[in-house]
Amino acid sequence: MIEAWPKSAAAYAEAVKLMPGGVNSPVRAFKAVGLTPPFIQRGEGAYLYDIDGHRYIDYVASWGPLILGHRHPEVIAALENTLHTMGTSFGAPTELENELAREIIAAVPSIEMVRLVNSGTEATMSAIRLARGYTGREKVVKFAGCYHGHADYFLIQAGSGALTFGVPDSPGVPAATAANTIIAPYNDLDTVEAIFKQAGEEIAAVIVEPVAGNMGCVPPQPGFLEGLRAITKHYGTLLIFDEVMTGFRVAYGGAQGRFGVRPDLTCLGKIIGGGLPVGAYGGRREIMARVAPGGPVYQAGTLSGNPLAVSAGLATLKVLKEPGVYERLESLSARLEKGLKEAAGEAGVPVTFNRVGAMFTAFFTPRPVTDYTTATASDTKAFAAYFQAMLRRGIYLAPSQFEAAFMSLAHTEADIDRTVDAAREAFREIVA
Numbered sequence: 001m002i003e004a005w006p007k008s009a010a011a012y013a014e015a016v017k018l019m020p021g022g023v024n025s026p027v028r029a030f031k032a033v034g035l036t037p038p039f040i041q042r043g044e045g046a047y048l049y050d051i052d053g054h055r056y057i058d059y060v061a062s063w064g065p066l067i068l069g070h071r072h073p074e075v076i077a078a079l080e081n082t083l084h085t086m087g088t089s090f091g092a093p094t095e096l097e098n099e100l101a102r103e104i105i106a107a108v109p110s111i112e113m114v115r116l117v118n119s120g121t122e123a124t125m126s127a128i129r130l131a132r133g134y135t136g137r138e139k140v141v142k143f144a145g146c147y148h149g150h151a152d153y154f155l156i157q158a159g160s161g162a163l164t165f166g167v168p169d170s171p172g173v174p175a176a177t178a179a180n181t182i183i184a185p186y187n188d189l190d191t192v193e194a195i196f197k198q199a200g201e202e203i204a205a206v207i208v209e210p211v212a213g214n215m216g217c218v219p220p221q222p223g224f225l226e227g228l229r230a231i232t233k234h235y236g237t238l239l240i241f242d243e244v245m246t247g248f249r250v251a252y253g254g255a256q257g258r259f260g261v262r263p264d265l266t267c268l269g270k271i272i273g274g275g276l277p278v279g280a281y282g283g284r285r286e287i288m289a290r291v292a293p294g295g296p297v298y299q300a301g302t303l304s305g306n307p308l309a310v311s312a313g314l315a316t317l318k319v320l321k322e323p324g325v326y327e328r329l330e331s332l333s334a335r336l337e338k339g340l341k342e343a344a345g346e347a348g349v350p351v352t353f354n355r356v357g358a359m360f361t362a363f364f365t366p367r368p369v370t371d372y373t374t375a376t377a378s379d380t381k382a383f384a385a386y387f388q389a390m391l392r393r394g395i396y397l398a399p400s401q402f403e404a405a406f407m408s409l410a411h412t413e414a415d416i417d418r419t420v421d422a423a424r425e426a427f428r429e430i431v432a
């Protein structure tokens, strides 16, 4: 049992003087769980080590990219090789970029051409600009609780850190910009149909997380993605899947591979950079051909396609293509799901467990969680108590109820069983 984090507390006290909230991304501040964060010294496999000498079983995985675990030997070898034989960045084409583009196009069913960028936010921003440029329309439909990065027109009923900190509609977003974003409840096709009946000819794109991960993990109801595909096709609107989280995670071909629905554009990030900053957007050739310099829709980036991120991504995808990888992730995740459900049940804690493959969330509510309203009904105080109890037992969860957790290939059955034992105690502690 971990009792104290004196070195982390000192580091955090200094950090808050240097950076807003002491962090470079809000959720890292641990405010929603009533703690200050442990400062990380290093990662190894499924484990994180903090500067106070504690080890944690990590279910954050740097918010998803580290599906192989920390410091995977093949990723490290690829990075070392690139560093020693190539360098860090040229701002000029490399064959490595061709290789990653080929790999993405082969894997993701709807992508015929792809552009690499530096983050998921860049990918979604660029996809929206392209959709607007392609259709000549301005309005965009997004779903309450979905998070597509922090561009102005996405910070409207946004999930993730924005929801965690109670700013799903951020100050600083011009009203005129917000007016072009139309919000619908996730998994609610009737509302989407009604929106299209009213304004269908003005809507450039519907953007959706095909499995929502930024209000906690919320799977699409049967028919939801298919319905979006049919409606958007009917109105000449582009369907954009934000697969920054789900790409190469819920299946090698992402959610579109798993559910068999093809969007017009897809946004990627996280796993395709193997833990380095990356993003990508891609889709049908005739749409992507509108991107500069082939077409008029402008988008650029100094570090886009840099060899380090690309080689870490390629090494990661190479391992993910090995036989049995997704079956292994499924079996580990199912074992954890079963154990946590049993532990919560034994303690009498009402928990709803949502999971798609190796991404999942335990919501502190007895009712099904299918959208923003049902996700935000989760008892965040109970979650915070559970989070603290788990952290003290060496289990590192996302410090917010409104984030998905991630399994990696580095986790073992023993790690899962240790996590379930910790959860059994944690559930008992929070009802005591």
Ligand SMILES: N[C@H](C=O)CCC(=O)O
Pocket (backbone or CB within 6 Å): 025, 026, 027, 028, 063, 147, 160, 161, 214, 245, 403
């Ligand atoms: N849900 C976010 C990204 O996917 C969490 C990362 C962050 O906000 O720092």
